[in-house]
Amino acid sequence: MTATIMNSRARDADVLPIRKVERIWATSSFAKSVQRHRRNPYLRKRIDGCVDRLSTNHRSPGLNLERLGGGKRRSFWSARVDGEARLILVPVNQTEIALAHVDHH
DSSP states (O other): OOOOOOHHHHHGGOOOOOOOOOOOEHHHHHHHHHHTTTHHHHHHHHHHHHHHHHHOOOGGGOOOOOEEEESSSHHHHHEEESSSSEEEEEESSSEEEEEEEEEOO
């Protein structure tokens, strides 16, 4: 087994650039994607739990946050809702997150 040594800049490259979550807001596309799952109460409950975890501990390992891409200023991230669904979000600044979409991946 080979260990990889990373410098702190490389290690922090995939850390959500949020200092403390003070505000989470939903975009209209997020609201539409949640509405499509209105007949799935299990998934709706899991979405609520994921948003709660983002607000209380956005560095929780259970969220499995991954950078998806975008530019330096606005990058898209995904968080695990459950084994099949992902929540897409965008860090707006160091204290705000915009929820963009939720669906199966």
